[in-house]
Amino acid sequence: MLKKMLFAAALVAVATPALAESPFPAGTEVYFIAPANGATVTSPVHVVFGLRGAGVAPAGVEKPKTGRHHLLIDVVTPTGEDLQYALPADDNFKHFGGGQTETMIELAPGIHTLQMMLGDAGHIPHDPPVVSEVITVTVK
């Protein structure tokens, strides 16, 4: 009986929508070229995206080994089920679907966290997700 239940559970797992399969070689990573972690900055903040092991293509363009940058501002890193869906688009989730590799963002004075995450052509994180470390900046 237990065996049958486990088999059923395995079937459900297979039927669950999968994350976008990672098209990237192992070691692919995103990182901040700027600002530096712990930096004190003025708004608008110049953010430069670094990417190793993959390329950047505009949203909607299916091209092997490419992704689009997303900037996560003051949010907890999405995990688990959240990674199965397109990232939200709001003040905390900025999309760079044009294939941009840098931006200027307005941030209120105070302490903010920034994190980068790649998304596929449909804004869905890859499996495993390609995320940068979370950095902290202080806006004067």
Ligand SMILES: [Cu+2]
């Ligand atoms: Cu996006």
